[in-house]
Amino acid sequence: MFNGLKIFGSGPAVYITPEKIFTIHGISITNSIFYGWIAGIILLVVFILVARRITVRPKGGLIQFVEVGVTYMSNLVESSFEDPERGAKYVPYFVSLFFFLLFNNWLGLLPGVGEAFQSHGNPLFRSFTGDLNATLAVGIVTMGLVYVASIKEAGLKDYLKHFFVGNPLNPMYLFLGMIEMTTDFTRVISLSIRLFLNVTIGEIVIAVFAYLGSFFAPLTAAPFTLIELFVGALQAYIFVILSVMYLAIAVNHATANHDQDLTDESVPETMRLQSEKA
Amino acid sequence: MITLADAVNTAIIGKGLMIGGGFIGPGIGIGIIGGNYMAAVGRNPEASKFLGQALVFIAIIELFGLLAFASIFIVK
Numbered sequence: 565m566f567n568g569l570k571i572f573g574s575g576p577a578v579y580i581t582p583e584k585i586f587t588i589h590g591i592s593i594t595n596s597i598f599y600g601w602i603a604g605i606i607l608l609v610v611f612i613l614v615a616r617r618i619t620v621r622p623k624g625g626l627i628q629f630v631e632v633g634v635t636y637m638s639n640l641v642e643s644s645f646e647d648p649e650r651g652a653k654y655v656p657y658f659v660s661l662f663f664f665l666l667f668n669n670w671l672g673l674l675p676g677v678g679e680a681f682q683s684h685g686n687p688l689f690r691s692f693t694g695d696l697n698a699t700l701a702v703g704i705v706t707m708g709l710v711y712v713a714s715i716k717e718a719g720l721k722d723y724l725k726h727f728f729v730g731n732p733l734n735p736m737y738l739f740l741g742m743i744e745m746t747t748d749f750t751r752v753i754s755l756s757i758r759l760f761l762n763v764t765i766g767e768i769v770i771a772v773f774a775y776l777g778s779f780f781a782p783l784t785a786a787p788f789t790l791i792e793l794f795v796g797a798l799q800a801y802i803f804v805i806l807s808v809m810y811l812a813i814a815v816n817h818a819t820a821n822h823d824q825d826l827t828d829e830s831v832p833e834t835m836r837l838q839s840e841k842a
Numbered sequence: 843m844i845t846l847a848d849a850v851n852t853a854i855i856g857k858g859l860m861i862g863g864g865f866i867g868p869g870i871g872i873g874i875i876g877g878n879y880m881a882a883v884g885r886n887p888e889a890s891k892f893l894g895q896a897l898v899f900i901a902i903i904e905l906f907g908l909l910a911f912a913s914i915f916i917v918k
Binding site for chain 1: 894897898901902904905908909911912915
């Protein structure tokens with residue numbers, strides 16, 4: 565099912581799988597990777613140009629757009645940490661991740677992406693984030709950074725300790741902590757599947773409504789394309805804010821005062837009562 | 843002998859049920875989040891700065907609806 569190109573039979577053309585367009589030394593380059601490179605190059609060029617021309621009183625829409633976005637995202641990343649100084653060094657990665665995903669989500673909506681340009685019968689361009697391999701790669705790199713950084717910030721012992729609400733020697737807390745640990749591994753999957761499904765299903769919806777509209781395709785597809793503009797920005801924001809939160813939870817827990825923690829001194833008031841009763 | 847399953851394309855019924863059932867839950871969930879957000883803003887207008895957090899939870903819930911949508915392509 566997922567290996568076919570047209571998933572609706574005689575319906576609109578919807579491409580689920582990336583297709584190989586050329587090979588470099590035996591490594592096949594798919595159309596989504598190719599388009600991701602293009603998006604990366606556009607991102608680099610735009611940001612280098614903007615960074616060169618940055619002034620105290622910026623002129624021009626593009627510079628202001630970039631500046632507002634960068635300021636907003638860097639404030640967001642820094643304010644997630646209790647100690648903004650610690651958060652400052654993660655700002656460059658997360659802000660560029662946000663803009664990379666945003667550019668890819670929006671560039672995937674351009675006309676011409678899809679079956680307009682073909683190479684060996686396959687579409688030449690394909691939105692990068694509409695490919696599960698791509699979003700998985702982004703998710704694995706991001707969560708790898710999050711794990712390494714949180715172990716480095718908190719220390720291995722404190723990092724392991726943040727899974728447990730109380731003393732790990734208590735069997736109940738041990739069990740809950742174990743369950744909490746397994747949820748860590750689902751984060752990569754949930755992050756990447758959320759991004760992939762939002763983008764791909766947006767594409768499918770646009771394709772379906774363009775197909776239904778037949779002659780009036782621009783009219784019927786336009787509202788859904790506008791919704792996808794919003795969803796693309798929202799998903800880039802959510803991808804970044806969730807991964808920052810995963811990092812901030814581990815780091816904040818290590819640096820927080822342990823007064824408000826659910827430690828054994830504060831909680832087991834009831835437990836002590838129970839053991840006295842028994 | 844022709845059974846009902848031969849006469850009716852059950853896959854389409856299944857897809858319809860999956861879409862309906864899969865979207866009703868996230869619909870209710872997003873409605874609850876949005877309603878509570880508006881109630882919080884109405885009570886305390888300062889709370890409007892937490893729209894980003896509400897959107898994060900909406901995105902978490904939305905994933906389940908999208909999973910249901912993606913699953914209809916697997917049903918034959």
